[in-house]
Every structure is written in C-alpha cells, then in structure tokens.
C-alpha cells in the first residue's frame with residue numbers, strides 16, 4: 001500500500017513517491033526564536049516529528065531539516081529592546097526550544113540550520129534572481145518582481161491580478177490583500193548594526209528578508225528539488241508562496257513536490273494569541289502538574305489538518321488513556337512467561353499483533369490518520385487484557401508475549417507517548433529520592449541547630465517546585481501547583 005498525503009499545492013490527496021526510492025528529504029519551517037514556543041507552535045513541530053517517525057516506521061531513510069529563524073523583524077526588535085546582540089538575544093530561546101522538544105518527546109531534526117549562518121547562500125539566490133530579471137534594486141533593498149514569475153499564486157491561490165505592478169512590501173509578514181513585490185534583501189537601518197544584524201553585499205549593507213532564508217537553507221541542505229515541505233497553515237501565504245517564487249525563479253526547477261500544512265490549535269475553543277494573554281507553553285502546563293505525555297496523546301486525537309480544541313478536560317482523558325495503555329504493557333511484560341507453554345493453550349496475541357500493525361499502517365498511510373491509528377492501538381491493548389484474563393495465573397508463551405510487546409513498541413516508535421510516560425515516571429522517582437534525601441539533611445541540620453543550612457535546603461527544595469509542610473507526624477512534601 002502506498003502512503004497518501006494531502007498536497008496543498010494540488011488541493012488533493014496524492015500517492016507519495018519520493019524523488020529517490022527509499023529516501024525522503026523533508027523540511028519544515030522552524031520557529032522564529034524570539035519567544036518561548038506555545039503549545040500551538042509545538043503542535044506543528046509535533047506533526048513534523050510524527051511524519052518523520054512514520055516515514056522511518058515505513059522503512060524510509062529520512063533527512064529532516066528544521067530551520068531556526070534567528071534574524072528577522074521580530075528578533076531584531078527584541079535584541080534592540082534588550083540592548084544585546086542578535087546572537088545573545090536568540091541563543092536562550094534556541095536552548096529553551098530544544099528543552100521543550102525534549103519534554104514533549106519531539107526528536108531534534110537531523111539539521112537545525114540557523115539563518116545567520118546561511119547569508120552567503122541567500123545572497124547567491126538573490127544574485128541569480130537579478131541575473132534572470134526577476135529581482136530589482138530599490139533604495140539599497142532588493143525586491144522580487146512577481147510579474148516576472150508566472151507561477152506566483154500556485155500554492156495559496158491568491159489573486160495575482162490584484163497585485164499592484166511595481167508596488168512593494170518590505171515587511172516580513174503581510175496578508176493576502178497585500179499581493180505585491182516582496183523584499184529579498186533589506187537595506188540596513190542604523191539600529192541593525194547595533195545588534196550585529198548587518199552583512200556587506202554588492203547592494204550595500206543590509207540583511208535578508210524572512211522568506212529568502214528558508215529557500216537558502218532548504219536547498220543548501222536538501223537540494224534544489226526535494227520531497228516534502230511542511231509548516232503551519234498560517235505560512236501558506238505569503239511565506240511559502242514566496243519561497244516557491246524565489247527558489248523556482250532562481251533554479252528554473254520545481255522546488256518542492258509535496259506541501260503539507262498543519263492546522264491551528266484552539267485553547268478552550270478560542271484562538272491562542274499573545275496579545276490577549278490566552279496562551280500556554282509547555283512550562284505552564286508542567287507547572288500545573290500536566291504530564292507532557294498527555295499533551296502528546298491529545299495532539300494525536302485530531303487529524304493534523306483539523307483544528308484541535310485543547311481543553312483541560314481533554315487533557316485529563318488523554319492522561320487516562322496513556323495510563324491505560326501503559327498499564328496493559330506493564331501487565332503483559334510482568335506476566336510470567338514459559339518457554340514450553342501448556343499444549344492445551346491456544347495463543348491468540350500473535351494474530352492480534354499482526355492484524356493491528358497492518359491496520360495501524362493502513363490508517364497512517366491515509367494522510368496520517370492518527371485517530372484511527374490510536375483506535376487500533378487500543379484494540380491491541382484490549383486483546384492483551386482479554387488474553388491475560390483468560391490466562392489467569394498460567395504463564396504466557398515467551399513468543400506470544402514478545403510478539404505483542406514488539407507490536408506495542410513499534411506503534412510507540414511513531415506515537416511516542418508510552419516511552420515518554422516511562423521517562424516521566426523515572427524522573428518522578430528520581431525527584432522523590434532527591435527530595436527525601438534533602439528533607440533528611442534538613443532535619444539533621446535543624447537537630448544540630450544549624451538553622452541557616454536548614455533554611456538553605458528548604459529554598460533548594462522549593463526551587464524544584466516541591467512544597468514541604470511540617471506536620472505533627474514530621475515533614476510531608478508534595479509537588480506545588
């Protein structure tokens with residue numbers, strides 16, 4: 001069975017055939033590193049990681065590239081506000097991004113190119129565009145002439161006839177009413193130099209526009225034509241439309257074969273927006289006692305092309321589902337196994353495991369239908385529970401146990417919430433051991449009337465989000481909310 005994806009470029013589901021058999025080159029627009037990513041941003045990165053994991057599950061060798069936008073209007077504004085260099089400003093956000101990935105079990109890409117490291121490649125594309133008559137200079141900046149590129153509008157279906165000939169837009173972000181020539185290279189403003197965001201070129205000092213960054217990084221890492229480009233739906237226009245124009249304009253070759261776009265996440269029914277404060281990031285959730293494995297599960301409940309309504313109620317049932325699947329896995333793993341099972345016994349889990357793996361792949365092949373994929377996983381868990389009940393105290397055959405455990409593990413190599421929950425419980429146990437040890441040390445300090453040390457230990461414990469209460473029965477601790 002072939003994999004099928006909904007291709008935004010053609011507005012239909014298509015069979016996926018990579019350029020090179022057995023290999024997939026994929027790129028996703030990473031974050032602009034000027035703020036902590038919220039759970040809506042994380043949904044897009046989760047989707048990219050899910051696709052990459054599934055292609056791996058299907059035996060493809062994947063090269064996955066996710067850029068980091070570390071120079072644009074927003075990062076420069078942030079660096080100016082903080083009075084630091086662009087690098088000093090963006091690095092903590094990059095570190096924080098990877099920490100967020102780790103917490104949610106999102107694997108890092110094979111390459112995370114930073115825009116500031118690819119400026120020569122950007123300059124080269126712009127130079128080629130100018131040579132082919134598709135770009136022009138104006139007041140030290142360089143613009144893409146959309147009237148010279150007949151394919152403009154192919155992805156977003158914007159009305160190019162509404163484009164105002166010779167009019168230009170210099171902002172990195174603009175909307176559909178603003179179909180105009182867009183900026184490739186921006187002439188330096190005096191403040192750009194103070195944050196180290198200026199490069200010398202044939203057009204004079206300046207810095208790249210946002211769109212050219214992705215064209216340069218993706219083609220440098222994956223070639224001039226590659227298989228899959230992903231991103232959030234909000235990037236279709238202008239960002240991805242402009243990426244196509246610049247790349248194809250410069251190379252004369254098709255840029256990307258399959259365009260996949262992930263939908264928004266709604267928070268309790270409303271759009272998340274920084275402006276209204278209606279926003280959550282992973283840290284906020286963890287502080288409320290939410291396990292990231294529940295967030296992972298919740299992401300899987302909606303198809304990537306559907307809006308996902310994020311609610312705390314939904315999160316609680318997601319957590320319950322994670323516990324159920326993991327509990328089943330644990331019971332099966334801990335059930336006594338025998339090399340020579342009872343000859344009267346008929347093992348049934350081999351067949352269930354094979355059937356479920358096939359159904360899982362069929363669901364995921366169909367444009368990553370994760371909710372059906374989840375249903376197949378629960379079906380396997382159900383079959384395991386039934387089987388264990390039927391066995392009672394009798395041992396299970398080694399081979400049967402191994403087959404069912406392998407199927408669970410194989411599905412989790414794509415979904416990843418069981419292994420993430422395993423890791424979370426190890427962290428919990430590690431934290432518990434540490435807190436117990438520190439409380440004992442604090443008690444010892446108090447007995448020795450060393451109150452300064454006792455207070456210092458108390459602060460140390462509090463810094464890890466743990467609340468200690470002194471009761472008549474001695475100190476009790478809990479994770480603060």
Ligand SMILES: [Zn+2]
Nearest residue numbers: 029030214239
């Ligand atoms: Zn991009």
